[in-house]
Amino acid sequence: MLNSGVLVLNRAFFPVHITSVRRAFCLLYAGLARAINSRYEMFDFQSWSELSIHTSEEAIGLVGRMIRVPRVVVLTAYDRVPRRNVRFCRRNIFGRDRNTCQYCGKAFPTNELNLDHVIPRSRGGKTTWENIVCSCIACNKRKGGELPEQKGMRLIRRPARPQWAPQFAFSPRTSIRQEWLPFLSLVDFTYWNLELEH
Ligand SMILES: [Zn+2]
Numbered sequence: 001m002l003n004s005g006v007l008v009l010n011r012a013f014f015p016v017h018i019t020s021v022r023r024a025f026c027l028l029y030a031g032l033a034r035a036i037n038s039r040y041e042m043f044d045f046q047s048w049s050e051l052s053i054h055t056s057e058e059a060i061g062l063v064g065r066m067i068r069v070p071r072v073v074v075l076t077a078y079d080r081v082p083r084r085n086v087r088f089c090r091r092n093i094f095g096r097d098r099n100t101c102q103y104c105g106k107a108f109p110t111n112e113l114n115l116d117h118v119i120p121r122s123r124g125g126k127t128t129w130e131n132i133v134c135s136c137i138a139c140n141k142r143k144g145g146e147l148p149e150q151k152g153m154r155l156i157r158r159p160a161r162p163q164w165a166p167q168f169a170f171s172p173r174t175s176i177r178q179e180w181l182p183f184l185s186l187v188d189f190t191y192w193n194l195e196l197e198h
Contacts, residue, residue: 001060001069007180008033009074015183016075018174024073025062032077035070038179042074071179086162090115093132096162102133103148105156112137118155120145129161 006024010016019027025045027033034042043051049067053059058069086092093115100107102116116135119125122145133155135143143151176184 001058005174005177006070007072007177007183009036009072009183011075011077013074013183015180019073021060021069024070025067027073027075028070033073033075035068036072036074038182040182071177072183088129092162093129094134096129096159097134097157100134100156101136101139102155102157102159103135103139103143103153106136108136114140116140116143118159119147123147130159133159 002022003020005018006021007015008017008019008024008027024033024035028035028045028048031044034044035048036042037051048070049063049065051068053066053068059066060069061067094110094113098107099110099113101113113134113136115132116139117125117127118131118133121127125131139153143153148154
Protein backbone atom coordinates (compact mmCIF):
# COMPACT_ATOMS: atom_id res chain seq x y z
CA MET A 1 0.00 0.00 0.00
CA LEU A 2 2.71 2.50 0.97
CA ASN A 3 4.47 1.91 -2.31
CA SER A 4 1.43 2.03 -4.56
CA GLY A 5 0.95 4.93 -6.92
CA VAL A 6 -0.29 8.47 -6.32
CA LEU A 7 -0.75 10.89 -9.18
CA VAL A 8 1.07 14.20 -8.67
CA LEU A 9 -0.29 17.32 -10.35
CA ASN A 10 1.45 20.66 -10.65
CA ARG A 11 -0.26 23.86 -9.57
CA ALA A 12 -1.96 24.11 -12.94
CA PHE A 13 -3.47 20.64 -12.34
CA PHE A 14 -1.34 19.01 -15.01
CA PRO A 15 -0.11 15.52 -14.18
CA VAL A 16 3.65 15.62 -13.63
CA HIS A 17 4.51 12.22 -12.29
CA ILE A 18 3.52 9.30 -10.14
CA THR A 19 4.86 8.92 -6.67
CA SER A 20 4.33 6.44 -3.85
CA VAL A 21 1.77 6.76 -1.07
CA ARG A 22 4.70 7.06 1.32
CA ARG A 23 6.20 10.01 -0.57
CA ALA A 24 2.79 11.60 -1.10
CA PHE A 25 2.25 11.63 2.66
CA CYS A 26 5.68 13.23 3.11
CA LEU A 27 4.79 15.97 0.60
CA LEU A 28 1.45 16.45 2.27
CA TYR A 29 2.91 16.54 5.76
CA ALA A 30 5.62 19.00 4.71
CA GLY A 31 3.02 21.29 3.17
CA LEU A 32 4.50 20.82 -0.30
CA ALA A 33 1.32 19.26 -1.64
CA ARG A 34 -2.39 19.06 -0.97
CA ALA A 35 -4.54 15.99 -1.32
CA ILE A 36 -7.49 16.09 -3.70
CA ASN A 37 -10.68 14.11 -3.27
CA SER A 38 -13.09 12.95 -5.93
CA ARG A 39 -14.93 16.28 -5.76
CA TYR A 40 -11.72 18.21 -6.57
CA GLU A 41 -11.57 19.62 -3.07
CA MET A 42 -8.09 20.25 -1.70
CA PHE A 43 -6.91 19.33 1.77
CA ASP A 44 -3.77 19.97 3.73
CA PHE A 45 -2.43 17.22 5.94
CA GLN A 46 -4.43 18.31 8.94
CA SER A 47 -7.81 18.54 7.24
CA TRP A 48 -7.14 15.38 5.24
CA SER A 49 -6.31 13.40 8.33
CA GLU A 50 -9.56 14.54 9.91
CA LEU A 51 -11.72 13.21 7.07
CA SER A 52 -13.95 10.38 8.01
CA ILE A 53 -13.22 7.09 6.36
CA HIS A 54 -15.90 5.08 4.64
CA THR A 55 -15.57 1.36 4.43
CA SER A 56 -15.00 1.53 0.69
CA GLU A 57 -11.94 3.74 1.12
CA GLU A 58 -8.33 2.79 1.52
CA ALA A 59 -6.79 3.93 4.74
CA ILE A 60 -3.60 3.39 6.66
CA GLY A 61 -2.61 3.79 10.25
CA LEU A 62 -0.48 6.89 10.68
CA VAL A 63 0.33 9.12 13.63
CA GLY A 64 -1.96 7.07 15.83
CA ARG A 65 -5.07 7.08 13.68
CA MET A 66 -6.44 5.81 10.40
CA ILE A 67 -5.94 8.20 7.53
CA ARG A 68 -7.40 8.03 4.06
CA VAL A 69 -4.90 7.19 1.33
CA PRO A 70 -4.70 10.05 -1.17
CA ARG A 71 -4.58 8.99 -4.80
CA VAL A 72 -4.13 12.45 -6.30
CA VAL A 73 -2.07 15.28 -4.83
CA VAL A 74 -1.36 18.75 -6.19
CA LEU A 75 1.95 20.48 -5.57
CA THR A 76 1.84 23.85 -3.89
CA ALA A 77 4.88 25.11 -5.81
CA TYR A 78 5.92 24.62 -9.42
CA ASP A 79 9.58 24.01 -8.83
CA ARG A 80 9.30 20.70 -7.05
CA VAL A 81 9.51 18.64 -10.21
CA PRO A 82 12.97 17.59 -11.27
CA ARG A 83 13.84 18.44 -14.84
CA ARG A 84 14.37 15.53 -17.10
CA ASN A 85 14.99 15.18 -20.76
CA VAL A 86 12.00 16.52 -22.62
CA ARG A 87 10.26 13.63 -24.28
CA PHE A 88 10.12 13.82 -28.05
CA CYS A 89 6.41 13.28 -28.59
CA ARG A 90 3.53 15.06 -30.27
CA ARG A 91 2.27 16.70 -27.10
CA ASN A 92 5.62 18.29 -26.41
CA ILE A 93 6.15 19.41 -29.99
CA PHE A 94 2.74 21.10 -29.96
CA GLY A 95 3.65 22.56 -26.59
CA ARG A 96 6.98 23.89 -27.82
CA ASP A 97 5.32 25.48 -30.85
CA ARG A 98 2.36 26.68 -28.74
CA ASN A 99 -0.09 25.23 -31.24
CA THR A 100 1.13 27.76 -33.75
CA CYS A 101 1.84 27.02 -37.38
CA GLN A 102 5.55 27.68 -37.74
CA TYR A 103 5.12 28.95 -41.29
CA CYS A 104 2.18 31.37 -41.16
CA GLY A 105 2.40 32.07 -37.42
CA LYS A 106 -1.28 31.53 -36.71
CA ALA A 107 -2.51 29.50 -33.76
CA PHE A 108 -4.80 26.55 -34.46
CA PRO A 109 -6.65 23.92 -32.47
CA THR A 110 -4.62 20.76 -32.19
CA ASN A 111 -6.69 18.84 -34.71
CA GLU A 112 -5.98 21.44 -37.39
CA LEU A 113 -2.23 21.15 -37.13
CA ASN A 114 0.13 18.63 -38.64
CA LEU A 115 3.67 17.77 -37.78
CA ASP A 116 5.84 18.83 -40.68
CA HIS A 117 9.34 17.70 -41.58
CA VAL A 118 11.09 20.96 -42.50
CA ILE A 119 13.48 19.03 -44.71
CA PRO A 120 11.14 16.37 -46.10
CA ARG A 121 11.89 12.78 -45.30
CA SER A 122 12.15 12.10 -49.02
CA ARG A 123 15.21 14.38 -48.99
CA GLY A 124 16.80 12.78 -45.99
CA GLY A 125 15.15 14.97 -43.34
CA LYS A 126 15.22 13.40 -39.88
CA THR A 127 12.44 13.09 -37.32
CA THR A 128 14.10 15.23 -34.65
CA TRP A 129 13.34 18.30 -32.55
CA GLU A 130 15.35 20.35 -35.04
CA ASN A 131 13.46 19.17 -38.11
CA ILE A 132 9.85 18.78 -36.92
CA VAL A 133 7.47 21.72 -36.56
CA CYS A 134 3.75 22.31 -36.26
CA SER A 135 2.18 23.34 -39.51
CA CYS A 136 -1.40 24.21 -40.41
CA ILE A 137 -3.10 22.20 -43.10
CA ALA A 138 -2.95 25.03 -45.66
CA CYS A 139 0.79 25.60 -45.17
CA ASN A 140 1.38 21.87 -45.21
CA LYS A 141 -0.38 21.58 -48.56
CA ARG A 142 1.46 24.54 -49.98
CA LYS A 143 4.81 23.21 -48.93
CA GLY A 144 4.17 19.71 -50.23
CA GLY A 145 7.35 17.68 -50.46
CA GLU A 146 9.60 20.68 -51.04
CA LEU A 147 12.00 22.68 -48.92
CA PRO A 148 10.39 25.83 -47.42
CA GLU A 149 12.67 28.14 -49.48
CA GLN A 150 11.48 26.52 -52.70
CA LYS A 151 7.94 27.63 -51.90
CA GLY A 152 8.91 31.05 -50.59
CA MET A 153 8.08 29.98 -47.03
CA ARG A 154 10.00 30.82 -43.87
CA LEU A 155 9.93 29.35 -40.40
CA ILE A 156 8.91 31.90 -37.78
CA ARG A 157 11.36 30.31 -35.34
CA ARG A 158 14.20 27.90 -35.62
CA PRO A 159 13.06 24.57 -34.16
CA ALA A 160 15.11 23.28 -31.23
CA ARG A 161 14.88 20.89 -28.32
CA PRO A 162 12.88 22.63 -25.58
CA GLN A 163 14.42 23.36 -22.20
CA TRP A 164 11.35 23.29 -20.00
CA ALA A 165 10.30 20.46 -17.75
CA PRO A 166 8.58 17.79 -19.80
CA GLN A 167 4.95 16.91 -19.84
CA PHE A 168 4.09 13.89 -17.90
CA ALA A 169 4.11 10.53 -19.64
CA PHE A 170 3.30 7.10 -18.32
CA SER A 171 5.69 4.27 -18.56
CA PRO A 172 3.92 1.39 -20.30
CA ARG A 173 4.04 -0.63 -17.07
CA THR A 174 2.07 1.86 -15.00
CA SER A 175 -1.31 0.64 -13.91
CA ILE A 176 -3.65 3.58 -14.13
CA ARG A 177 -5.95 4.13 -11.19
CA GLN A 178 -9.60 5.05 -11.40
CA GLU A 179 -9.04 8.16 -9.25
CA TRP A 180 -6.58 9.60 -11.77
CA LEU A 181 -8.90 9.52 -14.74
CA PRO A 182 -10.51 12.96 -14.24
CA PHE A 183 -7.03 14.47 -14.45
CA LEU A 184 -5.87 12.60 -17.51
CA SER A 185 -7.28 12.98 -20.92
CA LEU A 186 -6.88 9.36 -21.79
CA VAL A 187 -8.73 9.50 -25.07
CA ASP A 188 -5.58 10.13 -27.01
CA PHE A 189 -3.05 9.70 -24.28
CA THR A 190 -0.99 7.05 -26.02
CA TYR A 191 -1.05 8.95 -29.28
CA TRP A 192 0.18 12.12 -27.65
CA ASN A 193 2.85 10.62 -25.50
CA LEU A 194 4.25 7.94 -27.71
CA GLU A 195 7.94 8.53 -28.30
CA LEU A 196 8.37 9.42 -31.97
CA GLU A 197 10.77 7.36 -33.98
CA HIS A 198 14.00 9.10 -34.71
ZN1 LIG B 1 0.18 27.88 -41.57
